[in-house]
Amino acid sequence: MNFLSEDQDDMQNTLTVRWTVIPVHAPQPVLACSTCASPRPFRSSDRLRLNANGKKLDAWLIYKCTQCDKTWNRPLFERRNIREIDPATLQALQSSDAQWARRHAFDLDALRRKTSRIEVFPECVVEKTMLGACAGEGNLEIVFSVPLPSQLRLDRLLASELAISRSRLQTLDVAGALHVQPTSKDALRRPVSHGSAVHIAVETLPDRDALMLAACGANTG
Ligand SMILES: [Zn+2]
Structure with missing residues (x-):
């Protein structure tokens, strides 16, 4: 049996x-490039830029125009109180963690809030x-x-x-x-x-x- x-x-x-x-390839937002004088796809450099102002922090993910390398800084945090940012995220930001940056480069929903034209691969x-x-x-x-x-x-x-x-x-x-x-x-x-x-x-x-x-x-x- x-x-x-x-x-x-x-x-x-x-x-x-x-x-x-x-x-x-991460998604590429299509944005007006002032140097090219035309809409262009921008690619993530997977690099971060930070600016601390007192207790407030700004963080950007740096993109480059695929034609001319002009920079677009995509805001990840704007004037966020440092105490409100969890320690792991703060550590990733301060060490410019490329893996962390790359995860954000794939955040299509967040990109859609910046532009309706996005090239995906x-x-x-x-x-x-x-x-x-x-x-x-x-x-x-x-x-x-x-x-x-x-x-x-x-x-x-x-x-x-x-x-x-x-x-x-x-x-x-x-x-x-x-x-x-x-x-x-x-x-x-x-x-x-x-x-x-x-x-x-x-x-x-x-x-x-x-x-x-x-x-x-x-x-x-
Ligand atoms: Zn350009």
Whole structure:
């Protein structure tokens, strides 16, 4: 008698990999450049500028015009009381922490408050780590780690990394062989999000081995 539930059975039959998706370029606000005398995209330098005035602090993220290098200082804090800033943030500001600055460069909502025109770049680097596997896997599970917001659509990411077409993904989805978690309408067409996962039932697919290898990061030629 088999005491395993179907779910447990599935889990034992699953190859699980984590894809860490890192966008290559931060969003670029399009602003009027006085030197170019024209609207231009500005790129983040990931550098910070601070100005302390008594107990008040201003902090800016420095952007450069992509054509002429003219500077735009994007305000992060304006005349903020130093005591109201948490110690970790203050430390990041004072050490000009490039990683901290980069996280702010990807804060699309904050940028949208400055300009309605923003250029976004879907290109990502994908690092693949095998988390667990056992012999005879019939299911592939890809768990996504997305430390910085990505604009890359899930179907484009899967198609390029698994070397299959987006229409094939659609077919698998319609056939119930592909599930995205958490479930949402048009999940495949939305940007990949942190903590989401894709399950693909690969057992009966003719290219099962190639898909498994591609998911693990092996070069399938
Ligand atoms: Zn310019």
